[in-house]
Amino acid sequence: MTSSAALERGLDAFAEQRWTDAVDALTEADARDGLDADDLERLATAMLLIGRETGLDTATRAHEAFLEAGDEAGAARAAVWIGMYLMQMGELARSAGWLARAERVVRSNSGAESAGGLLLVPQALTALYCGDAPSAFRAFEQALTIGERFHDRDTIALARLGIGELKIRLGEVDAGFALFDEVMVAVTAGELSPVPSGIAYCSVIGVCQLAYDFSRAREWTVALDHWCSDRPDMVMFSGECQMRRAELYRLHGAWPDAVAAARAGLVRARRGDRIAIHGAWYEQGEVRRLRGETDAAEESYHRAAETGIAPEPGLALLRLAQGKAKLAQSLVRDAAAEADPATRRRMLPALIEIELAMRDVAAARRAVDELTAMTPIAWMPMLQAVTDGCEGAVLLEEGDARSALVRLRSSWTLWQELEAPYEAARCRVLVARACLALGDEDSAAMELDAARAVFADLGAAPDLARLDTIARSAxxxxxxxxxxxxxxxxxxxxxxxxxxxxxxxxxxxxxxxxxxxxxxxxxxxxxxxxxxxxxxxxxxxx
Structure with a gap:
């Protein structure tokens, strides 16, 4: 086969997102006559998508080829993507070096100005992860302005994703999701490059789950699953896809499937999708904690923490289950205090549970009032189920069993509609406690029996033990x-x-x-x- 035929075959495969075929053909064409900068960039992208880290060397060659051809904008873009990839891999020093090189190219060449918007994205992300929301917001806004000026769809999408995430983290949920929905229209229409498309899927799902928008999270997880399935040789993003599936399986009570998906995510992570490592280990830790497999849960949370991300609130709840309530309280309080508003809201239910276990009802009341105040105008059934359940638990400890019963039954109904059996069963245990406080032993026994059946089916040993304690007290x-x-x-x-x-x-x-x-x-x-x-x-x- 001639070089031109191999190149044509490679370009066709790349356009059709058959990444392994693209790598094989473009590599052959490169070996015969060499590739120009654009085609080297395509080859590097395909290599990285299928988990070949040697794609980084090819991306470096693409950067140098752009410089040699006098395409400073292309050289700067290649340097930014290399820097962002290394940032994702946790190689921060090398990442900083490449981003500095991109900045130098942009500043010294007016023709590279169009790459300035993309360059601002990793700078904004660094500010976001360091907790500097104002700087992150300014950088994303500037990136959006430059992207729109040069009609750079990838930069526009990444900037809108960043602004949307910031708005949601700061409590502007409706405005944030409006930006997300706009980005996902571009993704599903095929307007973006493959890497920004994958980033968009994973970012939107992650923030949806952070914001308790279960409906959106499930919808986009299914879409991501299909997107990955249509590209079976793709490694990048596929690990995170499995991790998101594990979260949904856990919520729906399919715990063995959740563990299997998390393990599949780890396999993909080891092949190149490293961003999935924390979530895959954390999800295994959650299922193992719920089953009472203490040592295995401890190991999973420890492995999740090795990524540099704290395994909270799961680890704090494990400490509570181990009888180390004071330590659990300290862990979850510290984590919640350091979190942005959206992440803090995600931690509040665990904080409330642990405060109640420590008999600090006043602290639990403050936390549940904060959770209620953070509820957006838009109707989100999962968030309402969480809020009603937390409010009911605190009312019960405050001695208002009748009001607690109303909120707890509302929470149970919502969890049932969401097909979340474990959460629904936990709610029924609280309903039983409220019934006992009101002298309705028959209803309490019925609720406990219903909860027991679910816990037994799930294998939730710690909850079965707690249920027996409640039953004995009655x-x-x-x-x-x-x-x-x-x-x-x-x-x-x-x-x-x-x-x-x-x-x-x-x-x-x-x-x-x-x-x-x-x-x-x-x-x-x-x-x-x-x-x-x-x-x-x-x-x-x-």
Whole structure:
């Protein structure tokens, strides 16, 4: 095959986003006669997209070829992309060097002015991550102005993404999402280059989840999944796609799938999509914490922290589960104090839970009032579910069980509609506590049984243990160690009913009835239904 034929094949593959084919053909053309600067840049992009870090060397060659051809704008753009890639890889010194080179080219050549907008993007991101929102906002605004002047769609999109994220982090949620939606129109219309497109998908999903906009997050996660699936050889962004899928699986109660997706994300991360490392480890830590796998959760959070990003609030909640409530309080308070408004809002539910565990109801009240005040005008069911649940939990500790019940039932309804079984079950436990405080033991028993079935299906061992504690506290002393529901089951066993008949009588599943009987046998040291029947008569339960 001639060099021109290989080049044509490579350019066709690049246009069709068949990255491996593009790399193979363009590499062949380069080996035969060499590539010009634009085609070297295409080759470098395709190489990096499929996880070949040698693409960085090719990008360097592209930068030098642009300079040699007198295309200072192209040289500056290549230097900026190299700097941004190295920034993502955590190689900050090399990144700073390349960005400084890009700045020198832009300043010394009027023809490179068009690259000045793109150059401002990493500067704005650095300010954003350092907590300097005003400087970040100014830099993004300047980048947008330059991008619009030179009709640079990639720069325009990245600048709008940055401004949108800043607005959302600072509480201007509606304005921020309007900018995000505008960017995503450009992405889905195919107006952007592949790398800015991937950045847009991942940025929008991340901020949607930060802002509790579950509907948008799910919609764009599905879109990102399809985008990655249509490019099966692409490594860059694919790890983050798996990490986002893990978050959704966890929320929907598909915990094994969440772990599998997180592990797949790590595989992709090791092949080049390093930005997914923190999220993939953190998601595994979350599932393991919820299952009561303390050592494994500890390891996962530790690995997440190695990326330089604190694994909060997950680690604080793990410390709470380990009985280290004071340490948990310190961790979550410090993390929330250092966070921007949007990240702080994301941490407030854990802060409230830990403050209540520490019996600092006043601090929990301040936090829930702050959470309520931060709720945007736009209707977001997930955020409302969180807010109602937190408000109900605090009202319950304040002694207003009746008001708590209203908020908790509202929260439960929303979690059910969102198909979030674990959160809904936790809400039912709080509803049961409110019912007990109001003297409604039958309703409390029903709520606890419903929650128990969900926790058992999920494998949420710590929640099952806490539920048993709550159930025991509601037990009449005459029943000994048994809960009120367990006494009902024993009575029906003594009446000669099968598990299926008992399930129909109490409106429970057979699995739940079997679980209750297992608890009864364990608590009383019994081994058969006949022994349970004898116990019922001996202790006047029938």
């Amino acid at each position: 037990t009449n002393a005459a029943f000994g160690p048994l809960t009120a529901r367990e006494v009902e089951v024993v009575r029906l066993v003594a009446a000669g009913m099968t598990n299926r008949a008992i399930a129909r009588e109490l409106y429970l599943s057979e699995k739940t009835v079997a679980h209750h009987l297992s608890n009864v046998f364990g608590k009383l040291g019994l081994a058969s239904r006949a022994a349970a029947t004898a116990y019922a008569y001996e202790h006047a339960l029938v």
